[in-house]
Amino acid sequence: MPFINPKDGHLTVMNLLKTDSAEKQQRLLGAARQIIDQADFPGWVSSTIHSGQDRFGTLNFIQWRSAEDLAAWYAGQIFQHHDMALFLELLSVARLLQAEAEVSQCRPGLGDVAEISPDRDDYTVVEVLDVAPESQSALIVAFGDAHEWLLETPGYRSQSVLRGVRARGPEGENAIKEVGAENSFVVVYSQWDSKEAYDAFRAVPAEQQSPARRATEIKRNALTVSSDWNSYRVEHSGSAA
Template sequence: MPTISVDSGYLTVLNLFTTDAPQKQDRLLAAMREIVDTAAFEGWISSTVHSGQDRLGTANFIQWRSGKDLDRRYEGDEFKHRTVPLFDEITTSMKLLRTEVASTQRHPSLGDTTEISPDRDDYTVIEFFGMDPENQERVIAALGQQEWLLDTPGYRSHSVLRGLDAHTGFDGPFAVSYSQWDDKESYDTFRELPETEWPADRKKTQELLDALVTARDWNSYRVVHTRSAP
């Protein structure tokens, strides 16, 4: 199963889609499964498809050997003339994001590896942050330095991805948080906890993000399919 690691050296691509009808989400998932199951691109490592939960949409967490390998995929006729037009037809927004793993943190009970797979029961949250260029590293550091999460009921892990560039969907620097939770209830409890009950370190992190972040969006997901290169 795919893993998230600072040391892998992989280019991590996050393709985030929203849509406006359940049947369109089903079409998105079917199209993504077809692409993943037939993938034989040079330099492709793995793809893991996520189904949106709180809002309609999908996510694909893709690992590539290098940016050059991904460029060949984007420059191919199939991607430009079949894949992109199909996604344009059934989505309301699309972000194709190139990133690298900046940090990972796990609850001690999960061992040393952050795994992503439909064989797990993670409630996954992907949160996107935009910021001014001079603040990208400060935001990444703030997102990564959250040891107080280890004491949060239901928390499993979170990984911070440094934005490199967006093929489409966003202009400017960005970062992404990919977190895993026991279930929706534990995440909702965490998110909706009154600020008066937050630990001091959470307040400090939130104040910093509020000061630095210029764009923010999130959705929750379940992993529904994955495949890795032989």
């Protein structure tokens, strides 16, 4: 199963696809599952499809050996003429985010780095934080510092922080385009025991937060331009031999 391990050096692509109905979400999941089961692309390492829980949509967490392998895949006829046409029919918003894992931490007893698997019962939360490129490193450090106090948080399992490299989006059926500046976002991938545990964590008012957590929140808010998140359940995964 895939792991989020900064030492692997993989290029990660997170295809965040939003839609407006449960029926379209199921069709997106079915199409992604079919692609994963047939995957045999040079440089492809793994793909793991997630289904949106709080909002309709899907997340495909894909790992590649290199940026060159990804570029070859984007240029391929299968992607341009089959995948894009189908997805454009179903989705309302698409963000194709290239990123590199910077830090990953798990609660003691759950391993050294986060494992992503449909065999686990994680309540997964993925948050994308837009940031000025010159503030990206500082925001990553702020989330890394949070790993100490997160270990004391009930229901917390893991948190991985990924440095955004570039974002892309569809441009018609046959092309994709760059969206925004390079190094202008950070992705936080976290795993929890349950929705209840995560909701309780988010509901703690500022005056009741520990000094360490409050310091993290203040720094995060000062550095973040905007943010977007959804919760997910891992549905299906595939890896290269």
